[in-house]
């Protein structure tokens with residue numbers, strides 16, 4: 039390993055052999071002190087008891103929750119976020135209080151706001167307008183916990199409009215121009231590479247602007263070493279370029295999760 043960036047385990051893709059609230063302890067047992075999750079509940083506004091159990095699982099495991107996705111609809115499934123869906127704008131607004139409540143209890147600072155798939159029959163310009171309103175509302179809400187709203191280009195979804203780092207950076211720039219300083223790019227090196235982005239150039243030119251970084255190998259989305267993406271080289275370049283945040287291990291292990299960390303020693 040030729041960089042010293044810290045890792046956080048994405049417990050929505052790793053340790054899925056276990057019930058959700060057992061995953062933080064499994065990450066701790068595997069030697070990590072930080073975890074991140076996609077929105078861990080079915081509903082945008084879950085029962086208090088569900089939230090309490092989740093927060094306790096994090097605290098009891100002795101790990102830091104570094105990142106949390108806002109409610110993103112059914113993920114994985116028919117949705118990839120709801121920011122741009124006019125019919126779900128209120129659901130997203132209602133989610134903000136819950137996210138901020140969790141952040142107040144866990145110290146989480148990074149909040150991934152997935153954009154949403156293009157909706158047939160709705161003017162794309164209207165979808166983008168609604169998305170920006172939701173991003174600005176989210177940025178205002180998480181300001182209270184010193185949080186950053188993360189904008190992530192993703193792959194394997196033709197109808198998802200943000201595919202490259204440039205697409206994400208454009209949304210970030212628009213949000214900043216509208217007054218939200220706490221919005222930044224989530225550079226998922228797997229998604230960018232699958233979408234044909236020049237990941238080396240993205241890291242070289244924008245590392246210092248990254249709000250968060252996630253990794254998985256390409257092809258396959260497995261652990262580093264299961265494919266051919268030069269992850270160590272890219273992370274080293276990111277650190278040299280000014281990125282000093284966590285790196286999310288957001289991969290689908292090709293072996294049982296606890297056995298998928300051999301690449302760390304190499």
Ligand SMILES: O=C(O)C(=O)CO
Nearest residue numbers: 107113118150190192
């Ligand atoms: O939907 C995905 O694949 C993601 O990476 C969400 O964060």
